[in-house]
Amino acid sequence: MFIHSRALKLQRKLSELVRIGPNPTNVEIVAGLDVSYRGKDFGVAVAVAIDRNTHKVLDCAASRGKVDIPYVPGLLAFREAALMIAALESLSIKPDVVMVNGHGLAHPRKLGIASHIGVVLNISTIGIARHYLYGKIVSENSENKILIEDKLVGYVIRTPRGGKLYVTVGHRVTPDFARRITQELLKPPFSLPEPIRLADQISRRIVRSYV
């Protein structure tokens, strides 16, 4: 079952394992992870693998099931990580880096869902969030940096339509690599990088197909 205090303790423990860089080499496959819900406790997670150069979909997989843990700000991973990991491991190919819908190090205990998944699977991950959660935003050189304990962990970037996107280090990537790969896969007129956008779109279609 779910013990709030245990969750906090686990996050503080796992956060010690998070690494900023080094970046993966020869990045050709980028995956995106997202979860949609039917009602309040039935979720569908989808993993989409994209070719970093052609932006074509290489593979796609889904995982669904009852979700008993409620959403609590700061504890999102306990609600969604299991389904996301199941979907990710169902892919027939291995991504070089994974984008997760949620924050990475920009988190109260430095362990947003992107970092959580990165540490648990020991893979490179990037957090992609549409809303602010935690951290100091500093405008510098016409760019908005996200600082945690005075350390750079990511950037707030602008989407083609003027919206904001919080891009942060999940695990084993640098802030600049996270931003660069995100920009590369951010195709107008969309406001989310392709891997996440497709995972989001596909997961809601699956969910909505359930009458």
Added chain:
DNA sequence: GCGACAG
């Protein structure tokens, strides 16, 4: 006590 609060 007050405000903030990913998906």
Added chain:
DNA sequence: ATCTTGTCGC
């Protein structure tokens, strides 16, 4: 995130 159709606008 989800409950929800059409509609106004770039």
